[in-house]
Amino acid sequence: MSDPIEKIIFDEKVIHERIDKIVEKIAVDYENKDLVIIGILKGSFIFLADLVRSMFRYKLNPQVDFMILSSYGSSTIPSTMIKIERDVSVDLEGKTVLVVDDILDTGRTMQYVMERLRWLEPAMVKTCVLLDKPTRRKVDIHADYVGFEVGDRFVVGYGLDYDGYYRDRPYIAVLEESPDETSKHE
Numbered sequence: 001m002s003d004p005i006e007k008i009i010f011d012e013k014v015i016h017e018r019i020d021k022i023v024e025k026i027a028v029d030y031e032n033k034d035l036v037i038i039g040i041l042k043g044s045f046i047f048l049a050d051l052v053r054s055m056f057r058y059k060l061n062p063q064v065d066f067m068i069l070s071s072y073g074s075s076t077i078p079s080t081m082i083k084i085e086r087d088v089s090v091d092l093e094g095k096t097v098l099v100v101d102d103i104l105d106t107g108r109t110m111q112y113v114m115e116r117l118r119w120l121e122p123a124m125v126k127t128c129v130l131l132d133k134p135t136r137r138k139v140d141i142h143a144d145y146v147g148f149e150v151g152d153r154f155v156v157g158y159g160l161d162y163d164g165y166y167r168d169r170p171y172i173a174v175l176e177e178s179p180d181e182t183s184k185h186e
C-alpha cells in the first residue's frame with residue numbers, strides 16, 4: 001500500500017471528551033486507593049499520557065509503570081506468540097492496578113498481562129483500553145473501561161502504528177488505498 005489515505009474515525013476533540021468521561025468513572029472506582037497504572041508499550045503511550053493528565057483533576061496520585069511486550073508476526077496480523085521485553089518494576093503487592101492498552105483485539109495480549117500480574121499479588125486489577133474490537137476476540141476477556149468500539153478494521157494514530165509509523169497522529173484513522181492504487185487494480 002503506497003501513500004494510503006488516512007480516513008479519520010475519531011478526531012482529537014472526540015477522543016479527549018471520551019477520555020474525560022472514562023476518567024470520571026475511574027476516579028469513583030479508585031478513590032482512596034493505592035493506584036498503579038501499567039501502560040503496555042508501545043501502543044498505549046499517548047493514550048496513557050492523556051489519561052493520567054485528565055486524572056490529575058481527581059488527585060488520584062498514581063504511580064506509573066510500563067511493560068513492553070512483543071508479539072511475533074506482521075503488524076497487521078497480530079500473532080499468538082507474546083514475549084515480555086520489559087517487566088513491571090514497581091511492587092504491586094496489595095496495590096490497585098489499572099492496566100492501560102491501546103486496543104483489545106484478539107485479547108491475547110491482555111490475557112497474557114493479567115496472568116503475569118496475578119503472580120505479583122495486587123489487591124485488584126482492572127483494564128482500560130482506548131479501542132475495543134469485540135468481533136475479533138479469541139479469548140474470553142473484556143476491558144473494564146473502553147473508549148470506543150471499532151469493527152474489524154486496522155486502525156492507526158494516537159499511538160497505534162502501521163509498520164512503526166502513524167503513532168504521532170492526534171486522531172484515530174483507518175488507512176485506505178489512494179485512488180491511483182485502486183484504479184491500478186481495476
Ligand code: 5GP
Binds near residue numbers: 153154
Ligand atoms: P491482541 O490481539 O493481543 O488483543 O492485540 C495485540 C496488539 O495488536 C494490540 O495491543 C495492538 O498493538 C495491535 N493491534 C490490534 N489491532 C490493531 C489495529 O487495528 N491497529 C494497530 N495499529 N494495532 C493493532
Ligand code: MG
Binds near residue numbers: 040042043101102103
Ligand atoms: Mg499493543
